[in-house]
Amino acid sequence: MIANYLSLSVILFCLGLLGVISRRNVFTVFMSIELMLNAANLMFVAVARLYESMDGHVLALMVMAVAAAEAALALAVVILLHKHKGNLDTNVFSLLRG
């Protein structure tokens, strides 16, 4: 029974991964990362239910806090990048080119 929840978590995670690697829009990439985090959260809570331990819940809480912090900072960076280049394309930032 719990295996269903875990499989759903895996499917959501892979969808998020797909979004990260195939989309160029900054916001979509960011939200795909949040999707991956949520999938992980689901897995924490499901396994906590399986083993009747509330550590999973606490961890899920931590993940949410981190996600919130990361969201704030990432969006600040997105605003700065938009100010710089006027563009929301991840392909534009290629200073690492060798």
Added chain:
Amino acid sequence: MVSTLLFFGFSILAVAGALGLVLLRHPMNGAMSFIITLISLAGLYALLSAKLIFAIQLIVYAGAIMSLILFIIMFLNIGEKDLPDESGRWLYFIGGAAVITPLAMFLLKVVGRLPAGDTVIVGDGFGSVKGVGTVLFQDWLLPFEVVSILLLVALVGAVVLAGKREGRA
């Protein structure tokens, strides 16, 4: 019976929302789909007797974080012309799906290996505010404090990053 139905309903909504996020072009539309996903996930948490997490998910994730994202999307006034050229994304989708499939298969197999069996019926205190709070402030006190510092750092960082700067291009 009902729980199974609810489970499948919420799962389908979650996956549909995720697909919408990944496939839709305008980030606003994607954000809306994502909110659907978040709400269905909250429902799934409720099914798992995680009362506090269910509430926190709705309040923090769907309420705060997504509001922030939507605010920024609207703030930047993204029109059709601002969107990047993503004509080649279907190629990436197919290629990405091909690459991710083995990973997904592997993970699914691992997950299927977990010991099967019906889950035990848990008591009322499981997943409640009191229960989570007890664990949080007794066993997980240090990580709790560290996360508070993390949030402070994030706050300061956000202010520094997005604030006005004098003499800087």
Added chain:
Amino acid sequence: MEHNVNFLAAIPMLPLVGALILGVLHLLYCKGIRFSEKIYGILACIGPALATVMAVKVYFNLRLFPEETRFMVQEAFTWIQVGEMNISMGFLADPLSSLMLLFVTFIGTLIHVYSVGYMAADENFPKFFSYLNLFLGSMLILVLGNGPVVMFVGWEGVGLCSYLLISYYSTDTENVLAGNKAFIVNRIGDLGFVLGMAFLFWGIGSGGFDYLSLRENAHQLTPAVGLAVCLLLFVGATGKSAQIPLYVWLPDAMAGPTPVSALIHAATMVTAGVYMVARFSFLYVEVPLAGTIVAWTGILTALLAAIFGCFQRDIKKILAYSTVSQLGYMFAGVGVAAYSAGIFHVFTHAFFKALLFLGAGSVIHALHHEQDIWKMGGLKEKMPITYATMLVGALALAGCPLLSGFFSKDEILFMALASGHWGVWLIGLLVAVMTAYYTFRMFFVVFHGTPRDQHAYDAAHESPKVMTVPLIILAVGAAFAGYLNIPSIFGGHLQVSHWLAPSLAEHHPHVSVWVEIIAVLSSIAAFAGGIYIAWKKFGTVSAEEPIYTGLKNFAYHKFFVDELYHYLLVVPYQFFGRTIWKAIEPFVTDGPVKFAVWLYGALAEAFKVVQVGYVRVYAIYMVIGLSVLSVVISRSLNL
């Protein structure tokens, strides 16, 4: 049977330490810190002088021992220890090496003193003496070495110093080329020496590779290996002691300063080959054929050099060819197994040849570096001391009865006749005639007659005391050294031969008294004949500068041997080198290197494609890695 001492190592060390100190002083000299020449001179002569004192001490120490145990050894340290080969840096003082030690150190010291005067105005004064001390140290290592390997160390050292000193006036390319020629020709001989040592070691080396052990085991050598060893070692001697075919460097070596010619190319270094054959007398005695080859090579070299000497015009070249010729005599001596006679001729030759060279140096110094005899003349009144001492030296070289050269040369010729080598004796007599002729040709043209270059004649004057005193000392030696080895026919006891007997494997043949009388009388006749011809041609009249044609011109150009070597050996070798440089090197050595460099560049270009600069693409790389990893893990876990 030998005695262990601990002062032998000091004998070569004294001049070597002097060389080091003078080398440092020269570096300071180049930086501008200069002392007076007297100080350098004293520092330079102290080492050789002390070595002479120690040589005398060695002699007197040896005399105290009974004849069978006249060996003093000192093993300084173990040098090479590889498998069966256990070679230590050791020194051996026995009668042979003590005799060599005495005259090498004595004449070396005299020439050091002479050089202080001769090189007085030179701008690299300390460097000269550093090299000269280094040479003396190496020669002492050669003479005192207790085995062929230590001797080879000294052998190489004197070769190096010969090169350094010949090209001393290095601003002139000719001199440097002469130094190169000496070193390279020497090296070719050294190859023979090393091969000889290798065969010797292969044959009997397991019993110890020093002279005493080799002498005990010499009978274990098979005849073929013995012949090979003797001949190969002799090839080394032809290089070092200027015999056919490797003599071509010695006349060119006259490009060095005259004291260098006196010390190295007359008295000491060139005699190292003769010393080597005498040292290995226990081998040569076992293989008579090798001795015959050595004797014939020697006497033919003597003949060839004498022919060349009759036609040269440079005073130093005449003396150089005379040295080659006398060395031929010495090898004839040791070749017919008359080892003590050969070594005795080395001893007397050192005195009178050094005297002649130093006298020539005095003349050259007085005439401001004029070396052509056809520009000299009538110096008899202007330079009396030089005249008198050179007369003694010339008479000794020509073999005048009662002077040293007569006794030593006569001993060799007598031994050649007594051991049945008629051909060697006859050619030896002919060479004696020619020796007297060319020596006095030079003498009369330089000192008698009318001056041919008035301007140079007017500027000439006798040399300072620091140069004439060594001349006088050497003249005394040249005159009286012969009395040390008077044969019984004159009432003597052959003291030198008896002294050397424990070191050499020599058998004295028993012949009738008439053989010896014939030998002596023919030697005197040869001397008289040669001088008479020279007197008639150059002494009575003031000879004109000759113009050589035909055969004489051919002899004046030394039979074009140098040119022959050049076209036969040098040119093909240079062509070979050039071919490799132009044709083979670009492909064989440069090719793979360039290809490797190009390959790296190409690979780098190929891999550069991966660095696109988009973080998204890097994330894709990570995901690809992850999925590959998951496939591998699921395979290995059989999921």
